[in-house]
Amino acid sequence: MCNPVFPALRLPFELRRDHPIPSPERGEIRLKIHSVSLNPADEKIQRGDFDHWLDGKLAGVISGLDIAGEVDELGKDVSTFFKGDRVFLVGTFLQSKKLGLDLLLDCGGTPRQSSRYKIPAGASYDDAIAIPTGLTAAYVGLYNHHPHGLGFSPPTNTF
Known part of the structure; x- marks a missing residue:
């Protein structure tokens, strides 16, 4: 599978096949990604608009903030999800400082x-993956x- 990767700030995406697969830590789940939607935030991240939040942690990150996939591994103390659950999410780099497909889902919090x-x-x-951005656009517009x-x-x- 090819992944669109941010090679560095203000450079075009690169397609890569060799991205490492992370292991979930306590309270996190990992998804086997089936579908990803690029949205305007991905372009703004690549352009450098969010540098002050990302602290230079962009290089090598796979793009995509709207993600859908199957839970394929659980960290310790996860009780709200199970292997095989089909999940979609809105990536929130502002909370986790993780982006795109690097985002492991923290199951804690409110x-x-x-x-x-x-x-x-x-x-x-x-x-x-059409749900998050579609709902957000409609809500903001109204x-x-x-x-x-x-x-x-x-x-x-x-x-």
Whole structure:
């Protein structure tokens, strides 16, 4: 499999086949990646817009922030996922300082920080990676303040 890799800041992607496979640490899961979607953040990372967050940790990182795959290995103390679970996620380099396919999913933290979800039955891996960016784009377009959105009030529920 070829992976689009950031060779270094402000250089075009390179296609590589020899990326090492990481092992999950305590509280992490590892995915066998089936589908990846590039989004505008990937281009901005490559361009250097997020240098102040990445601390120069870009070289050799595989691109892709919207990822879908199968859980193939569990770190110690993981109880919310099992081998074989089909999962999609929104990569959050701001929290983990890991990017793209290097991102091991930390299963700790609060639900608000959670960015990994089980794929619904009947949905393909390609279907699943369209969900995060599609929902985000719709939400921002509807509920963000003008001129970045329509400024509608977001729906709320109370229980």
